[in-house]
Amino acid sequence: MGNRQSGAQNHDVTGLVNQMLSRGLAARATDVHFEPIDDGLLVRARIDGQLVDLELLPTNLSENVVSRLKVMASLLTYRVDIPQEGSLVWQGDSAEPAGHPVDLRVATFPTIRGERAVVRVFHVSSELRSLDTLGLHPEQVSLIRFALAQPAGFIVASGPAGSGKTTTLYAMIREVRDQFAGRSVLTLEDPVEQRLDRITQIQINPHGELGYERCMRSLLRQDPQVILLGEVRDRQTAAVAIEAALTGHLILTTAHSGDPADTIVRFLEMGIPAYQLTSVLTLVCSQRLLRKTCLECSGASSRGCEACLGTGYAGRTAVAQLAQIDEQARTLILRCATASELRRELKRQGPDMIDRAMTLVTSGTTDECEVARVLGQRPSA
Ligand SMILES: [Zn+2]
Known part of the structure; x- marks a missing residue:
């Protein structure tokens, strides 16, 4: 995707996570994946059943982004060694006025490169x-x-x-x-x-x-x-x-x-x-x-x-x-x-x-x- 790495300047992790989720939702994604890879945290969206790259976030933000998702879903942030699952009603990105509340389920899993997280979106299309x-x-x-x-x-x-x-x-x-x-x-x-x-x-x-x-x-x-x-x-x-x-x-x-x-x-x-x-x-x-x-x-x-x-x-x-x-x-x-x-x-x-x-x-x-x-x-x- 065009603006990879653009998140590098964005140190507001909360805003960054909201931005990733709203981009996924805008593209009608059913899932948004946050996957630690060698070069950073790869954010992908499942659109019409296929995974599409949204953004590659820098490695130094990786942990904080996953941690933020865990906070949102009321998961234990200090436990990074076990899979966890939780849900939340997301009110949308406050930067965008037309956000509707959406049911999200967050599932984390420890990997050799750190925790990965998958956010499932329950659309009411x-x-x-x-x-x-x-x-x-x-x-x-x-x-x-x-x-x-x-x-x-x-x-x-x-x-x-x-x-x-x-x-x-x-x-x-x-x-x-x-x-x-x-x-x-x-x-x-x-x-x-x-x-x-x-x-x-x-x-x-x-x-x-x-x-x-x-x-x-x-x-x-x-x-x-x-x-x-x-x-x-x-x-x-x-x-x-x-x-x-x-x-x-x-x-x-x-x-x-x-x-x-x-x-x-x-x-x-x-x-x-x-x-x-x-x-x-x-x-x-x-x-x-x-x-x-x-x-x-x-x-x-x-x-x-x-x-x-x-x-x-x-x-x-x-x-x-x-x-x-x-x-x-x-x-x-x-x-x-x-x-x-x-x-x-x-x-x-x-x-x-x-x-x-x-x-x-x-x-x-x-x-x-x-x-x-x-x-x-x-x-x-
Ligand atoms: Zn086309």
Whole structure:
């Protein structure tokens, strides 16, 4: 980046840290890394999923900068030999008047070159609030809306970490809140990533007393109708969640699985009986995020401009495959079909993720390199 080392003159560490954070936030970073390297403290921001250099701060400020972050997150500054984690509500850089409060989580880790710190930013991005703005195909949005309108069921958003599934889940729950004001909505999350008005949100402590399974059982006595369950990690939690859906609740959750076929097989492998899964599962939405081509420099001979911090991409779009349990899928699942048999069958319901992604390439929204990076090479037909 252009003005590396410019912080050398800035001995006001508080101001410097604020400046790094506000630059990261202005670039829509999801994380800001402060990493001690041989030449100093490298500050990088994760933007659209990729790390971009923001600044190289001089070595002599390194410790003070990390120390300042620890003070902000109420961590023990004198302990530099253990990993620590804390959070804060940051009011923004006082030098900039339009700062909104943002939830930040600071995690430190001792390394051979000193402590490194990663600041995770919990954005409440206004453009990602509604189902219509995630980048899903309008037909897919209609399918999701239909599933959300049902009084009961089991909806799963799946994908690896950083695939945007949580954002989609939040958009779903907002939709339920706004369209069906009479339904009681509760969430169980670890961590609570976005604060939602008029929804009861509960922070799970997976290693303590309030684990997912126990919380879920107690929560069912709180007269809920719609429950967002952050994640289904184990058999016990899966069983309670399916039971809740069978008894007339609408359950929304996420799973770390690749595509709809994987997701279904995952639940069967967790020990959920096939007849239960086929009777409650209303929708699987598997997705990834693709970086969008930067519109400022897409026509230029060499990509990359100031607007996209030299990357050639700006912003991201979701690309998804949706699956429902229709008659054919039900028969296959009850016959204990393999994931690949199921995959072939589900593809009949509509385009898979690669097909959807290639449509986005044709329309110029993204490019083949990005599709290959996220989804692997397109198999030659
Ligand atoms: Zn550009």
